[in-house]
Amino acid sequence: MKDEKYILKWLNGEIPDEELSLLKQDKSFKNLEKIAHYSSQIETPKVDIEKALKEFGLKKTTVKKSKVISFNYKSVYKYAAAVIVLLVSSYFLFFNNSASFSTQYAETKTFNLPDNSEVILNANSNISFNKKKWEDNRNLQLDGEAYFKVKKGKSFTVNTSLGKVTVLGTQFNVKKRKNFFEVKTFEGLVSVQYKNTLVKLAKGKVFKVINDTIQGVTTFNINDKYWLQNESNFKSIPLKFVIDDLQNQYDYTVSTKNINLDQLYTGGFTHTDINIALQAITIPLQLSYTIEGKNITIYKNDK
Template sequence: MQKEKDILKWFNGEISSEEIQQLYPNEDFETLQKIGFYSKHLQAPKLDKHKALQAFKHKQTKKTPKVIPLQIKTFLRVAAVLIVFLTASYFIFFNNTKSFSTAVAQTETLQLPDDSEVILNAQSNISFNKKTWKDHRTLNLDGEAFFKVKKGQKFTVQTSVGFVQVLGTQFNVKARDNFFEVTCYEGSVSVTQNSNKTVLTPGKTFRVVNGTIVNVEDLNSNAPSWLLKESSFNNVPLWQVINELQVQYDIVITAKNIDVSVPFTGSFTHTNKNIALQAVTIPLKLSYKINGKNVELYNYEAE
């Protein structure tokens, strides 16, 4: 796994402590540092320098192949086994990262250690460190989730695009490919994306599409529509609507000679594939063909 490789690189000094903490902020670095300390202080067996020099000259005279002394070979084997054992022990006994994922068309409600609630939308993942949660309420999100946060220490949601911080409130975060959106439903939410920091109040939304911040009209809702098995969109590019259709239904959609950047405002149900496709295609004067799990969208006026 990549995480284990990166941590071994850190042990060997190939990655700095700052870099490894940025890559894996939820890891228990106090335990990792202890493992690294003991592995670095392994002692090689003492060798007789005079005998080693004579042996080296003798081998050079005979031009024989270089042979690693048996003691060094033994030490290297023991050191390698010990490092592997220490690293494996960390991931078996000391790795406190908890993660939860959902599949296509699946949602899941989770209780965090502080009794905050998270509802994961389809094809989404969250992870956090349960050991440090009391002092640092931080989790990673890939996908979409609705949060009901208990008041207390600062609560942070980290994504690949930006992060969200609150003390206690209700909000929705969507972080999918080239699309990042945060909507506040209660209290206030601080959103940081690159150097941009925005504070949202109820009904306000912060959205980034393909790296560009997009203005969004205020909402009149108490919760995201997907909690009621419906996806709603307000001036969202068609490609994002297509992606969401694929997340909610086990299908692959292709668009034939269609500009997928056109904006779409509307909604589709999560309970009927045909009705959902019609809800998206009819307003845009499009049609579709279904072939098993493959769906093709096309412009029927061009047919």
């Protein structure tokens, strides 16, 4: 921008409406807004400007006693603050290349990666990656669950705290929750690494780890994409993981009473009706439930 005094006035909230109108006409104003936005989120070091300038003034007068140096502290402070804003914010605009997508409870999100690979992120999940290096390094971090439609190209890697999944171009689902890791291949061939175990998963194959124990490789119906169709389905899964999934999809707090959470559950529940979902879980296991506000209690009746 040509006139820095407008910028300083704007940063300090002292610019008149007519000057602000001129400033907004400048094609660089959007970048300036980004700088102001990022800088407002940074806590800069606290400096005693009066003391620092006073010491600086004393040093100058010691060298040249004949000169009388005076400072407009308020003006110097404003310029110094503006310089700090510009320098620190430049880092976020030009060097911070991380990108992330996240979902809350009972929320899903669909987005494209820089190579146009598609990701559908399930509830209570997060994905992060380096967008600048993406062309040469298709590498991302996942916490939660996501379905991937990967464009063919260089190696594509999904990292989780429990295992790593690598492909070239395919469709697959990765689920990483506490003490639970699962990979399903819907198209192509997927390489899964869990600690020292490396498994190749062809279309229709699923690899699962529960409580740090590998369950092996089994088959599944590729036409059933489950949570993508607003359903959660399970085959011989401990009840505690089913309840965790219910909480993610409905944003309810679930407590249990007199229940063995390690008992295995086979079945599923809908994501569209909490009562129908709870009935699908409790009836096969001969359990009961109550709902009070956003709290659910699942219990076993003592007869």
